[in-house]
Amino acid sequence: MAEKAPRGVRLVITLVGRRNAGKSSCINALAGQDIAIVSDAPGTTTDPVAKHYELLPLGPVTFYDTPGLDDVGELGELRIRAARKVLTRADMALLVVGEHGVDDPERAVLEELRELGVPCLAVLNKSDTQPPREADLAFFRERSIPYHIASAATGQGMNALKRGIIDAIPPELRQEPPLVGDLISEGQWTICVTPIDLAAPKGRLILPQVQVLRDILDADGLGVVVKERELEEALANLKRPPALVVTDSQAVLKVDGDVPEPIPLTTFSILFARYKGDLPALVHGANAIDSLRQGDRVLMSEACSHHPVADDIGRVKIPRWITQYTGLDLDFQMAAGNDFPDDLEQYALVVHCGGCMLNRAAMLRRIRECQRRGVPVTNYGVAISKVQGVLERVVRPFGIQLSEQGPAAAALALD
16 A cells, blocks of 8 residues: 555655646546645645555655745745755656746756756646647657646546656666665575664664565565574574674674674665665765864754654764764754755765655755765764774675775775
């Protein structure tokens, strides 16, 4: 069911366009339900509206209806800003064109989508009352932007639009990258080390741990779950060494000591750095910790908002470990939720969470934006392994080797 799929694994498809172009009518027609309020009055949609949907054979998606990008006034500017935040998380955009056709607002949206790297499909809506102009069709053809002629009011062309959405999704987003299945073979053991502390959710495992376990089962592997205290006993009781040990980053130092060197070892965060983002880039960002200077600002960024516990990983533990590792007085700042700072240049380093609540496109876009601004970026687990001195070992299963330069590993080489 699309409603039960984790938010971070759904493709995000955002409908954008002018006020009264028919975005809300389109999302209702696509979902087959009255999700968004529809009115002839411009500016009816004042906040992004999400609808989870099973778009077969693609799978679970989230359609976002957004305020018109030509809204006016002080409130209108706030609505536009909210719509643009949704765009930064989009895997794909539907540009809904109404009776006004293609003009400056549509051109501006397309340019923004191009800069963000978001693939776009145009929907020439309201064809029941006004056929699209040939000049508009030529505009999209000349730019190789796929388009569909439709009417959300009558349902004309909506099934073809759904097929068009599926066809327009980039191939790399249709097939999920490997999580752990390519590291193990059928019948092999994988030990998952999952500490239970104050930050652990009551009565359940966290999402990355659940997803890794499911991937082990999908690969016909054998999964064992232990706390860090039971790891040595589990290793001793196995008749053959495990193909892989995966640990929570906070226990990586102890687990590194308990797991014999020939056995491949990594962390849940490292797996998700590859699954959700760009592992080599995040490893390179972790090595930038060696280049920090006194007083540098470090951004701790989380994709979700939660009530911090006493020894919060992002607010307390990692800043403390980086401070101990560098011996510097650094200025750690926090950003949580969908907000990602526009002024990234003020930071010497961005340390991002694992992104389990982000889709892959949103996480990659944040990494690329940091790179575009010349700001090193890493994630929580990669940074922890770096300051604990085990980064070289936990990235080895992925063919990444660190070469020693200076006081610590500061260069990245790929096999």
